[in-house]
Amino acid sequence: MxxxxxxxxxxxxxxxxxxxxxxxxxxxxxxxxxxxxxxxxxxxxxxxxxxxxxxxxxxxxxxxxxxxxxxxxxxxxxxxxxxxxxxxxxxxxxxxxxxxxxxxxxxxxxxxxxxxxxxxxxxxxxxxxxxxxxxxxxxxxxxxxxxxxxxxxxxxxxxxxxxxxxxxxTAHNRLLAQTFIEAITSDRAFDDGWYAPGAVHRGLRAHARAFAASGFSQKLFNTRGWAGLGFTDTEDFVAGFVENHFLPQDPNNLILLARKWRDAxxxxxxxxxxxxxxxxxxxxxxxxxxxxxxxxxxxxxxxxxxxxxxxxxxxxxxxxxxxxxxxxxxxxxxxxxxxxxxxxxxxx
Amino acid sequence: MxxxxxxxxxxxxxxxxxxxxxxxxxxxxxxxxxxxxxxxxxxxxxxxxxxxxxxxxxxxxxxxxxxxxxxxxxxxxxxxxxxxxxxxxxxxxxxxxxxxxxxxxxxxxxxxxxxxxxxxxxxxxxxxxxxxxxxxxxxxxxxxxxxxxxxxxxxxxxxxxxxxxxxxxTAHNRLLAQTFIEAITSDRAFDDGWYAPGAVHRGLRAHARAFAASGFSQKLFNTRGWAGLGFTDTEDFVAGFVENHFLPQDPNNLILLARKWRDAxxxxxxxxxxxxxxxxxxxxxxxxxxxxxxxxxxxxxxxxxxxxxxxxxxxxxxxxxxxxxxxxxxxxxxxxxxxxxxxxxxxx
Known part of the structure; x- marks a missing residue:
């Protein structure tokens, strides 16, 4: 994948x-x-x-x-x-x-x-x-x-x-990046990074949802700001836009990037x-x-x-x-x- | 426990x-x-x-x-x-x-x-x-x-x-509450809620960390606002204060509460x-x-x-x-x- x-x-x-x-x-x-x-x-x-x-x-x-x-x-x-x-x-x-x-x-x-x-x-x-x-x-x-x-x-x-x-x-930003990392690594299928192809999909979804909850403004969700992109409700937007973005990506890649982000x-x-x-x-x-x-x-x-x-x-x-x-x-x-x-x- | x-x-x-x-x-x-x-x-x-x-x-x-x-x-x-x-x-x-x-x-x-x-x-x-x-x-x-x-x-x-x-x-608040629920349920030890005593400690820690990253202000972390309580760094505060609060609690109880919160x-x-x-x-x-x-x-x-x-x-x-x-x-x-x-x- x-x-x-x-x-x-x-x-x-x-x-x-x-x-x-x-x-x-x-x-x-x-x-x-x-x-x-x-x-x-x-x-x-x-x-x-x-x-x-x-x-x-x-x-x-x-x-x-x-x-x-x-x-x-x-x-x-x-x-x-x-x-x-x-x-x-x-x-x-x-x-x-x-x-x-x-x-x-x-x-x-x-x-x-x-x-x-x-x-x-x-x-x-x-x-x-x-x-x-x-x-x-x-x-x-x-x-x-x-x-x-x-x-x-x-x-x-x-x-x-x-x-x-x-x-x-900042300290808060480091904590946030760390929660994104842990959303992936806490999936047991992650297996210390030696996962089978596609196996960490639960961790990637959890990562995407944590990212969505903090990466967009509250107002985007509360005013259905995503409606212009054709999404129907919060779930549809989070899955169709955010999970869709992260699911095809490689978990080790994302973790390397998140650590780099965290430690900048x-x-x-x-x-x-x-x-x-x-x-x-x-x-x-x-x-x-x-x-x-x-x-x-x-x-x-x-x-x-x-x-x-x-x-x-x-x-x-x-x-x-x-x-x-x-x-x-x-x-x-x-x-x-x-x-x-x-x-x-x-x-x- | x-x-x-x-x-x-x-x-x-x-x-x-x-x-x-x-x-x-x-x-x-x-x-x-x-x-x-x-x-x-x-x-x-x-x-x-x-x-x-x-x-x-x-x-x-x-x-x-x-x-x-x-x-x-x-x-x-x-x-x-x-x-x-x-x-x-x-x-x-x-x-x-x-x-x-x-x-x-x-x-x-x-x-x-x-x-x-x-x-x-x-x-x-x-x-x-x-x-x-x-x-x-x-x-x-x-x-x-x-x-x-x-x-x-x-x-x-x-x-x-x-x-x-x-x-x-609000839609955003519902999403946030849902991520807290999923932090617990994604721990495989959760086992659809039929876990052994103490088994879901990873999920409870993940839940606590997600809660900490969004529940406190950015400034609290960035200005070491927790120092007055005796904590030494972000990790010490998150474990000593937030994980300490949630770890002894029952996962099914927290999920029931979070769903009630989400659907209010x-x-x-x-x-x-x-x-x-x-x-x-x-x-x-x-x-x-x-x-x-x-x-x-x-x-x-x-x-x-x-x-x-x-x-x-x-x-x-x-x-x-x-x-x-x-x-x-x-x-x-x-x-x-x-x-x-x-x-x-x-x-x-």
Missing amino acids: SSEYYSQALHGPFDVFEAGDLDLESGGKLRGGKLAYATFGALNADKSNAILFPTWYSGTTKILEQAYVGPGRALDPEKYFIILVNQIGNGLSSSPSNTPAPFNAAAFPKISIGDDVRAQYKLVTEHFGITRLALVLGGSMGAQQSFEWAARYPDAVARVAPIAGTARE DVSRLTGGDLAAALGRIKAKTAVIAIDEDVFFPPEDIAADQQLIPGSALKRVSSIWGHLALFGVDPDWSRAVDHILTGLLATPA | SSEYYSQALHGPFDVFEAGDLDLESGGKLRGGKLAYATFGALNADKSNAILFPTWYSGTTKILEQAYVGPGRALDPEKYFIILVNQIGNGLSSSPSNTPAPFNAAAFPKISIGDDVRAQYKLVTEHFGITRLALVLGGSMGAQQSFEWAARYPDAVARVAPIAGTARE DVSRLTGGDLAAALGRIKAKTAVIAIDEDVFFPPEDIAADQQLIPGSALKRVSSIWGHLALFGVDPDWSRAVDHILTGLLATPA
């Missing part, structure tokens, strides 16, 4: 960059690391029009393309060279589900946001020869990667737009000093928060934003809460496009 | 009212129904000083006593006759855990908020001979019972103060017309919401309150979110005492 899901047919077309062996922040090593990516538009002569956009939890570059890229949008392929990159563990880049034994499944090494960003840096600089990105942006775990990019490589990021995410996970902390760069880490950022910065976001409440995002010199906080409301990222709310998407267009027009 | 927990030693002293056979809203019957209750103070000659206070999810009358009753408090036993009553299924009143076969455990009938209120009405009128209560109040599921009391028996309730709860469960709907009284049901209320009404409540957001509570003639909405902030009900936040408790004192002083 998983291998059909993580296919070029569903999530392509994408290319694969051979990142080689990567020494990991955990002390482990990812051997023969691969980054799956997709590009839109053309790189200009001085390589100054490149935008990097990494994926969020359980997403692939296909949803980023559908929700954010197009003529007339902020991410316009007629103006920019847009690199959408799949994070490690999402099933297209190196992942528990697509790595041969002995480092497959539960034996896949632990990956951090910093590991992803270092691998992406190789793609950007070695493969494309780009020394400075016009913009790095991303939502949720993509925001974590965006913060990490701007703090780790301040001279390589002209502008940054982290959306609906924080630079260092840009202050690893500076010995735990968050102000110092975010103070390193030289990019023009627009931090975007969703008013109704239960995963990443605007106050938590604002606390990070205030540590970034000359940055701006932009709040956009959506009944969909965190999942406005998916592009399901045209008003939200328009407002974010407007913010990104303004940021891209800012000299940097 | 369960029977030691649900004991007079831990939760008493309490008395037991024999409510007899109860025809249930589900069409079933509770045979030989029992309501455990505790009283404080003395009933005056004209029986006009009685206050009824039913329990919330997973709580017993002991916590109500500790958090709300005492000299100088709004619920002052020197002035009022305070009846704290355990809801059906909480382990002290008739429950899956204390009912003999064949109606024990998973065979215990389905109970609704309306069933509880009708049984409590027998206790109040038949046992105590009270025709009109000076005040009915309750938090969370206790708020559900309070709304039901005031709408079902408008002439028997002089004042009502539902706290941190709604009259009809005062509009059953009026064929689904919520405005008509709440329009029946004659009591002086103070509806209290907690600003940071994720279970019952103030907007949802306000929507119900606005349907009650002449009612007032009172919002009180607490970093503890929904769990401020427990009495862990002295400022919140003082503010609520002040509201209740004002309500009790209002002629009705």
